[in-house]
Amino acid sequence: MSLAKYGIFNTVVELGSLTEAAAKLNLTQSAVSHAIASLESEWGFSILSRGRSGIHLTSNGEQMLQYIREILKWNEQMQQQVASINGLEIGTIRIGTFSSVSIQWLPEVLSHFSEAYPSIDIKLFEGDYDEIESWITSGVVDFGFLSLPTLKSLDVIPLKKDRMQVIVSDDHPLAEQDEVSFQQIEEEMFILPKISCDNDVRRILKENKITPHIKFELADDQAIISMVQNGMGISILPEMVLYQAMKGIHVLQLKGDHYRSIGMASMSFKTISPAAKKFVRYMKEYLK
Secondary structure, eight states: OHHHHHHHHHHHHHHTOHHHHHHHHTOOHHHHHHHHHHHHHHHTSOOEEEETTEEEEOHHHHHHHHHHHHHHHHHHHHHHHHHHHTTOOOEEEEEEEOHHHHHHTHHHHHHHHHHHOTTEEEEEEEOOHHHHHHHHHHTSSSEEEEEESOOTTSEEEEEEEEEEEEEEETTSGGGGOSEEOHHHHHTSEEEEEOTTTOHHHHHHHHHTTOOOEEEEEESOHHHHHHHHHTTSOBEEEETTTTOSOOTTEEEEEESSOOEEEEEEEESOTTSSOHHHHHHHHHHHHHTO
């Protein structure tokens, strides 16, 4: 059946490996290879290239993947709707998320949601903002958590304002203060999150016409915290990242009202699956 082959193709692309796809789908690697070869024979062109660096989509494969993901999405939604009509709650929800949401919100939410809907599977895709936007627009995930604003083409549900805070080492002179101004930040060595990992800090600095002395640019929040702990500079991070006391770190308020706005985004929340709609409602209730 074509749907089965479409699912195999999509899994191979997601994992980037025939071997890993076979293991995940509980198939032999030969069966996976045969499914891909069957699609290529049926369509008359190659959809995957195989090299030393792994599996890659051909340009034709990229075009077909868009349609395949739409077909799989609507088939999933149809199956969920049939189950719902028969009084059952089934399905798979694919969610894009970033680290602080994964740490702060999802463990408790998923625990209670899974208890209420044990037959609904959740798949998490963790990445930075750019990756999550790409996953949403390409159909890899049903929806994702993002810092707003995001792409104008996306449907958005705002969830929470997450205050931005300054972190310094315990022995830093600014640690004696409760609040820090942007003028003071401009005089310090600064540890900046890499672009796409946390654009909120760059946005706030730009809005306040501040050009800090950048010591390092790092992608990982914990790496930034470690640099600050060791006196390599100061930084600005969201309150959700700084949810627990950390040895050697002093958290200060940033003068003014500065925050990142966290929300959920989808191509359309009206057309997501019944299972995904249940999770969205559950998430909104959790944060009330």
